[in-house]
Amino acid sequence: MSIIDNRKAFHDYFIEEKYEAGLVLEGWEVKAIRAGRANIKEAYVVIRNGEIFILGMHITALAAASSHIKPDPVRTRKLLLHASEISKLIGKVERAGYALVPLDLHYTKGRIKALVGLAKGKKQYDKREDAKQRDWERDKARLMKTKV
Numbered sequence: 001m002s003i004i005d006n007r008k009a010f011h012d013y014f015i016e017e018k019y020e021a022g023l024v025l026e027g028w029e030v031k032a033i034r035a036g037r038a039n040i041k042e043a044y045v046v047i048r049n050g051e052i053f054i055l056g057m058h059i060t061a062l063a064a065a066s067s068h069i070k071p072d073p074v075r076t077r078k079l080l081l082h083a084s085e086i087s088k089l090i091g092k093v094e095r096a097g098y099a100l101v102p103l104d105l106h107y108t109k110g111r112i113k114a115l116v117g118l119a120k121g122k123k124q125y126d127k128r129e130d131a132k133q134r135d136w137e138r139d140k141a142r143l144m145k146t147k148v
Contacts, residue, residue: 003105006040013119021114022080028071032059045100052079
């Protein structure tokens with residue numbers, strides 16, 4: 001069950017592979033995400049010292065859930081992956097020119113997980129071609145509907 005999607009990532013990147021990662025969250029962040037107060041549109045994923053972090057993910061704190069602490073809405077959060085997956089990602093990002101992009105937040109067995117995509121950037125003409133293809137599919141469906 002998806003909580004938040006990053007549709008902008010599919011517009012800006014070709015997604016080659018997807019990895020499901022756990023998130024290291026505080027209690028107030030979990031409550032805020034369950035209330036739908038998170039945004040991953042401007043977020044990105046970096047690799048530091050063999051660990052993977054998500055930066056720029058904005059989680060707006062609930063007034064009732066975070067009265068005793070000072071919440072930081074855009075703090076750096078650690079992603080949890082297996083060591084073999086991390087080493088594979090490090091190799092592809094450093095050598096092959098790929099980027100790591102957060103695609104969505106979702107529930108898996110009651111826990112909040114992030115779907116991270118290994119992506120290559122699209123050029124402007126790729127984006128235009130995708131828009132043309134989408135328009136053609138829509139027109140084709142409309143024509144088939146009226147003929148029947």
